[in-house]
Amino acid sequence: MKLIIFDLDQTLVDFLPVHEETVRRLFLKEFNIDARLTGIDFSGRSLTDNISELARAYGIDGSLVQGRMGDILGEYERIFSSLMPADPAKYILPGVRQLLQRLTEAGHLIVLYTGDSRAIASEVLSATGLDEYFRFAVYGTEAKTRLDMARLAVSKAAEISGDKFSGKEVVIVGDSVRDIECARQLQSLSIGVTTGVHTAVDLKSRGADYVFKDLTETAKVIQAIESYRGESVPLKTG
DSSP: OOEEEEOOBTTTBOOHHHHHHHHHHHHHHHHSOOOOGGGSOOTTSOHHHHHHHHHHHTTOOHHHHHHTHHHHHHHHHHHHHHTOOSOGGGGBOTTHHHHHHHHHHTTOEEEEEESSOHHHHHHHHHHHTGGGGOSOEEETTTOSSHHHHHHHHHHHHHHHHSOOOOGGGEEEEESSHHHHHHHHHHTOEEEEESSSSSOHHHHHHTTOSEEESSSOOHHHHHHHHTOOSSSOOOOEEO
């Protein structure tokens, strides 16, 4: 059994258009500024970090934002929920459900870490029906960095399963260079997918063990996840 930690946005689902419109409405309401999430390097960062970074990019007083972050985050969640599409299952990326089903059947421990808040991630998982595959989730509001989130996931997994996971027994699957850097610092196995803004070259340059176009090649992705048996892992691109 391996501990497999999946990122959510642009790895399993693509709700970027919803996040983009949420940001636009939020910043118009709170600061009278027409902001764009895609105007910053948002991928693999927490929601609160992205709000702060956007504020800095548009010249908004950081202390003002930090002092009101709880209210701002609550408004973000309200707007996001109001924009939830009627057909959320269409936002699941190709191959995701099949892969999660196969990994579940194989007995792996599957968890989620995401920069989203609990409210947003829970709504997305519930609306898409992906919540059934995850034993638990770690949210961007629970830990300061992505590495801290991964460490918290490893700790929670040990408590739940009674098994200690370390090194390549831990697999991190994500679309951003921050996921790959997190895996490298944790000395875990990293699988990158190019369904986000970062390219295969970006992911490889940060040390990804495997890179795939997406998660449609179920057998190959599972082979990559289960590949490590104590030997060094070759870099492959699918």
